[in-house]
Amino acid sequence: MKNIQVGISGIAENKEFNEALGFKTKTIRRKKLATLIKYKLNTNKIGFAHMLKIAPATVTKWLYTNTEPSIEMMKRIAHHLGMSLEEVDELFEVA
Secondary structure (H helix, E strand, O other): OOOOOOOOOOOOOOHHHHHHOOOOOOOOOOHHHHHHHHHHOOOOHHHHHHHHOOOHHHHHHHHHOOOOOOHHHHHHHHHHHOOOHHHHHHHOOOO
16 A cells, blocks of 8 residues: 655645644745746646756755755756746845
8 A cells, every 4th residue: 555645745835734744844945946846837846856857856955955056957947947047046046
């Protein structure tokens, strides 16, 4: 029997909801990027990773830590999001 995980698919948006279900939730440092992945691309971080042909853990690092992608990866992200390189660079500024 498969384990069924009820919660936000790939990107934790509601910390209280996930914690009530027993899932630990990290704070998203790059909320705008997470929002674009979910609503503009209509996917989650795993789907986004597949689009970029990278490991989902890499996207997780971008969302939850100060880790930034290489310039070549930023170009690929810009392509998929339909944004300029400068706009993508701004997504990775940590406030």
